[in-house]
Amino acid sequence: MKSNLNCIVSSCAYNHDGYCYASHIKVNGYDATDFKDTNCDTYIKGSFESLSSKGDDSITNTQNISCSAKNCTYNFYGGCNAAHVLIAKESGKCDTFRIKN
Ligand code: SF4
Numbered sequence: 778m779k780s781n782l783n784c785i786v787s788s789c790a791y792n793h794d795g796y797c798y799a800s801h802i803k804v805n806g807y808d809a810t811d812f813k814d815t816n817c818d819t820y821i822k823g824s825f826e827s828l829s830s831k832g833d834d835s836i837t838n839t840q841n842i843s844c845s846a847k848n849c850t851y852n853f854y855g856g857c858n859a860a861h862v863l864i865a866k867e868s869g870k871c872d873t874f875r876i877k878n
Pocket residue numbers: 784785786789790791792793796797798799802817818819820821837864869
């Protein structure tokens with residue numbers, strides 16, 4: 778496995794074969810109580826071929842996430858400590874979001 782962050786948003790320019798090549802992503806969801814309230818702020822519509830930087834050194838891992846979803850159990854001071862993250866659905870919802878008990 779290249780990375781512990783997978784993304785199935787195929788319309789995003791940074792997506793290639795289920796991996797994200799943005800280097801770093803920002804996930805929004807300050808008031809989120811459900812994964813539907815989150816979204817990947819780094820999403821840009823486009824094709825991977827148009828990117829200038831798309832080597833494996835651009836691959837995004839979970840430690841490269843800045844996330845404002847403070848109600849998520851995996852949020853740790855604005856970072857993400859989930860072992861694996863899946864960004865999914867059309868507009869980049871964080872499927873791994875779990876509400877804090
Ligand atoms: S939607 Fe976000 S996580 Fe998915 S490839 Fe694009 S920038 Fe990366």
